[in-house]
Amino acid sequence: MKLLLSLLFTVFVGSSLISQSVNDYKYVIVPEKFDFLNEKDQYQMNSLTTFLFNKYGFKAYVAKSDDLPLDYTRNGCNVLYADVTESSGMLRTKLQVKLLDCNDAVVFISEEGSSKLKEYKKSYHEALRRAFESIEELNYAYQENITVVVDEKPTVTEKVERPTVNKTPKVDNIFKSTTSSQEQEGNKSLVEIAVFAVQSYVSTDGAYEALTAGSSIQFFENSQKIGEVINVNVGAPFKVNTTQFSGKGYLKEGRLIVERIIKGIADPIEMIFIKK
Template identity: 25%
Template sequence: MIKKIKMKKTLVIIMAVYSAAVFGQKVSDYKYVSIPQKFETFKGDTFGLEAFLAKGLAAKNYTVLPAHIDQWPAEAKDNSCNIVNAEVINDKSLFTNKVIVQFKDCNKKVIFESKGRSDIKEFETGYPDALKDALLKVASSNPVEMLPAVQKKVSDQVASVSEPVAQSTSVAPTAGNFSNGKTDVQKIQIDASQFILAKSGSSVPFAVFKNSSKKDVFIVKLADGNSTVGYFENGSIVIDIPQSDGRYTKEVFTGK
């Protein structure tokens, strides 16, 4: 019992130390930007803000992706986490044209937003002027190394069958496909320090695992943006899922 408590405390400390460093990401880390064809918060005319945003980001060395995915470069098409999604939100007040430029990662988590305003009353010139003000706070692109393509097909692998053991042991899983009985996922190794669990047919990770300082214990970022811990146990992948009451439930993904 004491050993389990110490283990839990160790995991909590690991998560606290590494969360910010592991998951922190800046807009300038990206090369590719996706801009929607129309900004949703503008009910009617968007006053050419889509083109204005594309021009402003291109001037900061970002590559703005075309509307059709089949025209995207391979490193953007094959892994959505190489793309940051930009949006302009109408933040207008009674006498001032105001906008918010918002950037989201592949998990739909806001990683940066910048507000801009203009005292020009006319919408046609006031909104672009407000957007120009907001873009002043956006750093120029200084991209990090691209993530590799997400594997869409994984060859079937048979998990080795072992005799039951009395105690849980840290054994790395050998299977590529896993299930918790409700959700089927596949394990995709990104590099030596991280892997993802992706739902079948989706390029958006269900969970991202990054190495901690303890062998076979990982810092996990879930699709909803929450951070927790995960680990290997008897060839399965285990995630401690945070609950609203502050407790954690054990979610076990076994090889298929």
């Protein structure tokens, strides 16, 4: 009985530590190809993995892509490296998602996701989405570790002499008002940039998906990223350019709307994305 309780306690503490340690990492890097597949992004598995990580609050990128963040390239140890492994049998497709640090130490392993579907792509996608259910339960939120160094110096009491009164015109108020005005303008520009919660959308025809996160909106087709809008201003329309469509977008009453421009048609076609 004591042995059983000890094992249960160990598992509980271990899972707690894993959940905390995942939050210490800022990015997730997904490889271009998984070892159990023969080609890069075969069955769009790498694109789907990246999409699902972003969906559940992570900042995920495909390795060697052009949009990797600068602080990743400067410090490769503030990221987790994703891998998907297969242990399928005759009747089931079984997948697990692993997260490793820069020293190849395993930080997290998902629950096994499985599927009985016969078609490879559908089976892999279903198994992967089920494996990500345990990643969703982590409720990931990046927690930056900031080390504060306090320089303790002995307090020195000094004799303070009163300054000589200068009768020249005061300029402090002018300087302060200018600074205050500049600060207000700076704060105004910051306020105008939207900060979105992580939210998934799907077009009413089911052909496209969108994901809002931070100050950007990403668009996907079959879980593959086709475009992104960054630094969206609050309450203002924004330009949308993807590999499949372009136009003007805006958010209205909880919906994402894109007025799609089609060559040869005078009026734009309205695409509506609703929350998933």
